[in-house]
Amino acid sequence: MGKFFILNNLQVKSTVKKLxxxxxxxxxxxxxxxxxxxxxxxxxxxxxxxxxxxISNMSIDAIVTIGMMILLISGVFDLSVGSVLGFSAAIxxxxxxxxxxxxxxxxxxxxxxxxxxxIFNGVVIAKIGVNHLIVGLAMLxxxxxxxMLIVGAGITRLPDSFLVIADSSFLKWKLPIWYLVIIAAIFxxxxxxxxxxxxxxxIGGNEKAAALSGINVVTMRVISxxxxxxxxxxxxxxxxxxxxxxxxxLGSGLELRAITACILGGASLNGGYGNxxxxxxxxxxxxxxxxxxxxxxxxxxxxxIVISGxxxxxxxxxxxxxxxxxx
Amino acid sequence: MKTYDIYHTSCYLDADxxxxxxxxxxxxxxxxxxVKALDDISFDISAGEVHAIVGENGAGKSTLINVVAGxxxxxxxxxxxxxxxxxxxxxxxxxDMGISVVYQERSLVPNLSVAENIFADRQPRTLLGFINKKxxxxxxxxxxxxxxxxxxxxxxxxxxxPAKQQMVEIAKALSNESELLIxxxxxxxxxEKETEVLFRVIKELKRRGICVIYISHRLLEILEIADRVTVxxxxxxxxxxxxxxxxxxxxxxxxxxxxxYTEKYKPSYEKDIVLKVKGLSSKRxxxxxxxxxxxEILGFAGLAGSGRTxxxxxxxxxxxxxxxxxxxxxxxxxxxNPEVAIGYGxxxxxxxxxEQGLFLNMAVSNNIxxxxxxxxxxxxxxxxxxxxxxxxxxxxRLNIVCPNVMTRVEQLSGGNQQKVVFAKxxxxxxxxxxxxxxxxxxxxxxxxxxxxxxxxxxxxxTSIIIISSDLPEILSICDRIYxxxxxxxxxxxxxxxxxxxxxxxxxxxxx
Numbered sequence: 091m092g093k094f095f096i097l098n099n100l101q102v103k104s105t106v107k108k109l110x111x112x113x114x115x116x117x118x119x120x121x122x123x124x125x126x127x128x129x130x131x132x133x134x135x136x137x138x139x140x141x142x143x144x145i146s147n148m149s150i151d152a153i154v155t156i157g158m159m160i161l162l163i164s165g166v167f168d169l170s171v172g173s174v175l176g177f178s179a180a181i182x183x184x185x186x187x188x189x190x191x192x193x194x195x196x197x198x199x200x201x202x203x204x205x206x207x208x209i210f211n212g213v214v215i216a217k218i219g220v221n222h223l224i225v226g227l228a229m230l231x232x233x234x235x236x237x238m239l240i241v242g243a244g245i246t247r248l249p250d251s252f253l254v255i256a257d258s259s260f261l262k263w264k265l266p267i268w269y270l271v272i273i274a275a276i277f278x279x280x281x282x283x284x285x286x287x288x289x290x291x292x293i294g295g296n297e298k299a300a301a302l303s304g305i306n307v308v309t310m311r312v313i314s315x316x317x318x319x320x321x322x323x324x325x326x327x328x329x330x331x332x333x334x335x336x337x338x339x340l341g342s343g344l345e346l347r348a349i350t351a352c353i354l355g356g357a358s359l360n361g362g363y364g365n366x367x368x369x370x371x372x373x374x375x376x377x378x379x380x381x382x383x384x385x386x387x388x389x390x391x392x393x394x395i396v397i398s399g400x401x402x403x404x405x406x407x408x409x410x411x412x413x414x415x416x417x
Numbered sequence: 418m419k420t421y422d423i424y425h426t427s428c429y430l431d432a433d434x435x436x437x438x439x440x441x442x443x444x445x446x447x448x449x450x451x452v453k454a455l456d457d458i459s460f461d462i463s464a465g466e467v468h469a470i471v472g473e474n475g476a477g478k479s480t481l482i483n484v485v486a487g488x489x490x491x492x493x494x495x496x497x498x499x500x501x502x503x504x505x506x507x508x509x510x511x512x513d514m515g516i517s518v519v520y521q522e523r524s525l526v527p528n529l530s531v532a533e534n535i536f537a538d539r540q541p542r543t544l545l546g547f548i549n550k551k552x553x554x555x556x557x558x559x560x561x562x563x564x565x566x567x568x569x570x571x572x573x574x575x576x577x578x579p580a581k582q583q584m585v586e587i588a589k590a591l592s593n594e595s596e597l598l599i600x601x602x603x604x605x606x607x608x609e610k611e612t613e614v615l616f617r618v619i620k621e622l623k624r625r626g627i628c629v630i631y632i633s634h635r636l637l638e639i640l641e642i643a644d645r646v647t648v649x650x651x652x653x654x655x656x657x658x659x660x661x662x663x664x665x666x667x668x669x670x671x672x673x674x675x676x677x678y679t680e681k682y683k684p685s686y687e688k689d690i691v692l693k694v695k696g697l698s699s700k701r702x703x704x705x706x707x708x709x710x711x712x713e714i715l716g717f718a719g720l721a722g723s724g725r726t727x728x729x730x731x732x733x734x735x736x737x738x739x740x741x742x743x744x745x746x747x748x749x750x751x752x753x754n755p756e757v758a759i760g761y762g763x764x765x766x767x768x769x770x771x772e773q774g775l776f777l778n779m780a781v782s783n784n785i786x787x788x789x790x791x792x793x794x795x796x797x798x799x800x801x802x803x804x805x806x807x808x809x810x811x812x813x814r815l816n817i818v819c820p821n822v823m824t825r826v827e828q829l830s831g832g833n834q835q836k837v838v839f840a841k842x843x844x845x846x847x848x849x850x851x852x853x854x855x856x857x858x859x860x861x862x863x864x865x866x867x868x869x870x871x872x873x874x875x876x877x878x879t880s881i882i883i884i885s886s887d888l889p890e891i892l893s894i895c896d897r898i899y900x901x902x903x904x905x906x907x908x909x910x911x912x913x914x915x916x917x918x919x920x921x922x923x924x925x926x927x928x
Contacts, residue, residue: 285790285797292787295776302735302773303788303841304759362778 113356117371124378132385140381142263148377149270150332151347152370153325155355156277157318158348159369160287164314165294165361167349168211169226171322173233175341178204178326180237183245183336186252193252201323207233208319212312230345237338244337248330256332266328270370273321278366290314294361343397350401351376358408376400437500439464439628440485440597444494447480454480456652457494462645464596465626467619469633469643469660473672473888477652478632482599485630486518487511517590518599525582525589527575532557534574535589560588564618580611584618591622598622599630604638616642634720636665636925648672665925666918673888673917686713686896690747691880692763692849694732697741701727702904705741709849709882714875716895717884719924724904725884726768729851733758733765759788762848766838768857768884774838775826782808782822784837788845811840816866832863839870850874851882856890868894888917902926 129136154171161167178200185196211229215222258265281287289310292300301307322341330336353359354375355368379400383393438461447455455477462468470478483489485496487505495502498514505511511518525534532553533540541552557570566584568577574585583603590598600619604612619629619642631643639646640660648655648671655671689711697705702724709715717725730736732743734752743750745761752758755765767773776784785808786793793803808822815836819829826837835855842850855871856864871894875881885891891898898915900908900923908923 283798285794285799288790288799291779291783292776295779296773298773299767299776299787302733302755302765302767304756306754306756362776 113354113368114371117354117368117375121371121375121378124375124382128378128382128385132382135382135385140385144377144381145374146264146266146332147381148373149266150325150329151344151351151377152270152373153273153328154318154322154344155348155351155369155373156274156366157321158345159352159355159357159364159366160277160281160290160314161318162349162352162357162359163281163294163361163364164290164311165297166215166222166311166314167226167345167352167359168208168315168318169223169345170207170211170229170233171318171348172341172344173230173237174204174207174319174322175326175329175344176237176336176338177207177233177240178323179330179336179340180240180245180338182252182327183248183330184240186249187245187247193249193255197327200327201320204323204326205316205320208316209312211319212315215315216308216311226345234338234342237340241336241338244335246335248334248336253331253334256328266332269324269328273324274366274370281366291362294363346401347373347376347397350397350404353401353404353408358412359405360412437464438462438497439466439499441497442481442494443497445481445484445491445496446493447484447489447491453652455484455491456654458649458654459494460647460654460657461497462597462628462630464628465623466645467623467629467631467643469631469639469646470649471633471636471639471646471668471672472649473886476649476672478649479601480652481649482518482601482630482632485511485516485597485599512593515594515596516599517593517595517597518601519583519586519590519603520601525574525586528573530571531561531568531574531577531585531588532570534585535560535592537589539592556592557588560592564588564591564621566618578611580614583611583615587615587618591627595627597628597630599632601632602634603631604633604635612638634925636668639668640665665922669918669921673921686875686880687711687878691745693744693747695742695744697728697731697738697743699727699731699736699738699740701736702731702901705731705906707899707906707909709880711880712875712878713896714871714881714883714894716891716898717882717901718888718891718898718920719886719901721886723901723924725901726853727904728901729765729853729882729884733763733851735765759845759847764788764842764845764847764850766842766850766852766855768853770834770838775834777827778825780823781812781817781819781826781829781837784826785811785822785840785844788841792844807844808840811843815840815843815870832859835859835863835867839867843870843874847879849880849882851884853884854886855883856885856887864890888920891915891920892917900924 125136134140154175158167158171181203182193182196182200185191185199186193191199207229211225214220215225256264256266260268281290289300289305292303292305293307293310297307326341329340333340351372352364352369353372355364355370355372357364357368376397379396380393383396388396441461442458445455445458446453458477458481470481472478480489484491485505487507487510490506496505497503503514505514505516508518526537532550535557536553541549541556543549554570561568561570564584564587566581566588568581568585574582577585587598587600603615619631622629631639633639643660645657645659646663646668647657648668650672658667687710690708691711692709694705694707705728707715717728719725727736731738732752734754734757743752745763750761752761752763758765771777776787782804786804790799793800793807805822811817812819812822817829817836817840818833826834829837839855852871856867859867868890871881871883883891883895892915895915896912898910898912898920899906900910900920902924903926907926908919910919910923
C-alpha cells in the first residue's frame with residue numbers, strides 16, 4: 091500500500107511539474123478556474139460586457155508586456171515602461187491640444203521620442219554597463235516627473251479625430267484589441283522565426299557565450315530597449331485616446347504588472363525563456379484578477395497587495411521549478 | 418619504490434640538521450568525482466624550515482593546502498602536528514592550531530586601513546565592547562616591525578604597492594600567532610624587487626622558528642628561498658629533496674616525468690602565412706609577435722595566468738588592445754569585437770565552456786547552430802527542421818552521447834559538452850580556430866576524440882592555435898610551440914626541438 095502511494099505521489103509530482111513547465115497550458119487552466127469560480131460567486135463577472143471590458147483593458151497592457159518579454163528573454167527588464175507610456179500620452183496631448191498639431195504628426199513625434207528614451211536606456215545599460223534595474227528605477231522617476239511637468243493636472247480636451255483611434259470598433263470588437271492581435275502576431279512570428287530575434291534567446295542564455303559566438307550584444311540590447319520603449323509609446327497613444335485624456339499618473343505601476351505577466355507567461359528573470367503567447371495570456375490573467383477585484387469591490391489597498399503578491403508568488407515558483415528542474 | 422628511496426636518502430643526508438617534524442602527512446588521500454586529487458601522500462616538514470611544494474597544474478598542491486587548512490577532509494590518512502594526530506574540520510580550527518594560509522587571491526579589503534585588515538573580525542575591544550583603535554594600531558605596528566614592513570597602521574591597503582599588500586596579508590596571517598604559514602604563489606603578482614623584500618621576511622620568519630610552506634611555479638625562487646622541496650605529480654608524491662642536492666633540471670624532470678602520448682605525427686601545414694601578429698600589447702600582455710601558417714597546429718604553452726588566454730581574447734577583439742598590428746592573409750585588419758573576428762574567419766573556443774562557451778539551459782541543437790544561424794535560415798527566417806538535421810549530423814560525426822538533440826546541454830557530461838562546443842565551431846568552419854584548454858576536465862577517451870577532430874580540421878586547411886597547460890597534449894599535437902611567461906612570449910620551439918623540460922624552462926622564465 092505504502093509503495094503504491096509513493097509511486098502515485100511521484101506521478102502527481104511529475105505531472106504538476108510538466109504542467110508548470112508548459113506555461114501556456116498552465117495559464118489557460120488558471121484562467122478557466124477563475125472563470126469557473128468567479129462566475130459562480132459574482133453574476134456580474136461572466137457577462138459579455140464585462141469580458142469585453144476586461145479584454146480591451148488588458149490589450150493595451152499586453153502591448154507593453156510584449157516589449158517587456160523581449161527584454162526578459164535577453165535577461166534584463168525595463169522599469170521605466172509605465173512612465174514612458176505616460177510620457178508618450180503627455181507629449182502627444184500637448185502637441186495636439188496646446189500646439190495644434192495634426193494627430194498623425196504628433197503621434198509620430200511622441201512615439202519617436204519614446205524610442206529615443208529607450209535607446210538612451212539601452213546605451214547606458216549595455217554600452218556603459220550600468221545595472222539595468224537601477225537605470226530603470228531612475229528613469230521611472232525622471233520620466234514620470236517630466237510627464238507631471240508637461241501635463242500638470244491633466245489634458246482632457248482631445249479632439250474627436252484623435253479619440254477615433256481607440257473608440258471605434260471592427261467586427262464588434264474595440265480597435266485596441268485588434269492592435270494587440272496585429273502586434274502580437276508580428277512579434278510572435280519575429281521571435282519564433284527570425285535570426286535577428288533568435289539572438290535574444292542566446293543572449294539571455296549566456297551573454298558571454300553569445301558575444302563569443304559573434305553576436306553584437308551591445309547593439310542588440312540597445313535595439314531591444316528601443317522596441318520596448320516604442321511599444322510603450324504606442325500603448326500610451328492608445329490609452330490616452332481611450333480615456334480621452336492625458337493624466338499625470340497614466341501607466342504608473344504598469345512595469346510591475348508587465349513583469350509579472352511575463353514571468354507567469356514563462357519568462358525567467360535569468361533570461362533565455364519566453365514567448366509572445368505567454369506574455370498575452372499572462373496579461374489576460376492579470377486583467378482578470380484586476381477585474382475580479384473591482385467586481386468584488388476590493389479596496390485599492392487590497393488590489394495592490396494582491397497584484398504585487400502575485401509577482402512574488404510567480405518569481406518564487408519560477409525559482410523553485412528551476413531548482414528542482416536541474417536534476 | 419624508487420620514490421620511497423629518494424625520500425629516505427634525503428632524510429639521511431639531512432640528519433645532522435634534522436629537527437623534530439612540525440607537521441607530518443601520513444598517507445593523505447582525497448578523491449573528487451572522477452579524479453584522485455591526492456593519492457597516499459606522506460612527508461613531513463620541520464619547524465623553522467621553508468618547504469617548497471612544486472608540481473604542474475592539477476598535481477594536487479592546492480588540494481593539499483586545503484586539507485591542511487581544514488577546507489577539505491582527507492578520505493584516508495591523517496595529519497600529525499608536533500607528533501599528535503589532529504583532525505582539522507574547518508579553517509577556524511586550523512587558525513586555532515596556528516596554521517595560516519595566504520592564498521593567491523588576496524583577502525584584503527582595499528578601502529580599509531592596514532590595521533583593520535590585519536585584525537579583521539578579531540579587533541581588540543574596549544571594556545564597553547567597542548573597537549580599541551589605539552591598541553589595534555599598536556599591535557599592528559609591532560607585527561609590522563617584526564617582519565620589517567614599513568607602513569602606517571592607518572594607511573589604506575588599496576594605496577599600497579602589491580608587494581606591501583602581500584606583506585600585509587602575511588602580517589595578517591602572523592597576527593594569528595601562526596606556527597605554520599602557507600604561501601600559495603606569493604610572487605605571482607609582484608615584481609622582482611618586491612620579491613626580494615618578501616624573501617627577507619621569509620628568512621626572518623625562519624629564524625624565529627616558524628614553519629613555511631612555499632608554493633610556486635617559479636623554480637628559481639624555490640632554489641633561492643627553500644630548504645627542501647617536495648614534488649607532486651598527478652596527485653602522487655614523487656619525492657622530497659634538500660635544495661642543495663638538486664638542480665632545476667632535476668626538479669623539472671620529477672614534475673613532468675611521465676609517459677608521452679605516443680600517437681604518430683604527420684605535419685599538415687603549408688607555407689602560406691595566414692595570421693601574423695606584430696608587437697601586440699595591452700594591459701595584460703606585452704609585445705607579442707608570432708605567425709601562423711595555413712593548416713598549422715600552433716601551441717601556446719605556459720603556466721596559467723601567463724597571458725595566453727588574454728592574447729587570444731585580444732586578437733578576436735573581446736578585450737581591447739593598446740598597440741600592435743594583426744595581419745590576416747597579409748592584410749592589416751582591425752578587429753573590434755568577436756563579431757568582426759568571426760566575419761574574418763577567426764573563431765575562439767573559450768577555456769571555460771560553462772561560463773563562456775555554452776548556453777546550458779538550451780538544447781544541444783540550438784547550441785550547435787548558435788554561431789551559424791545564417792546557415793540554418795533563408796532570408797533571415799529560421800528553418801527549425803534544418804537545425805535538427807544539421808545538429809543530428811554533427812552529433813553523429815562527433816559521437817556526442819545524448820538522448821536526442823533537443824536535450825538541454827546542462828544534462829550532458831563534461832566531455833560531451835566540450836564536443837558540443839567543437840560541433841558549433843565545426844559548423845562555423847573558421848579559417849583560424851583558437852582553442853583554449855580544449856581537454857580540460859574531460860576523460861581520456863574524449864581527449865583522443867578531440868585530438869582527432871583537431872587533426873582533421875588542420876588537414877582540411879584550418880589553422881589552429883591551441884592554448885594548453887597540459888604539456889603532453891602540446892607536445893603530441895602541435896607543429897610549433899610558443900611559450901609564454903609573465904605576459905610575454907619567452908620562447909619558440911619547433912616540434913623537433915620541443916621537450917617538456919625546455920618548455921618548462923621557458924615557462925618558468927629562466928632564460
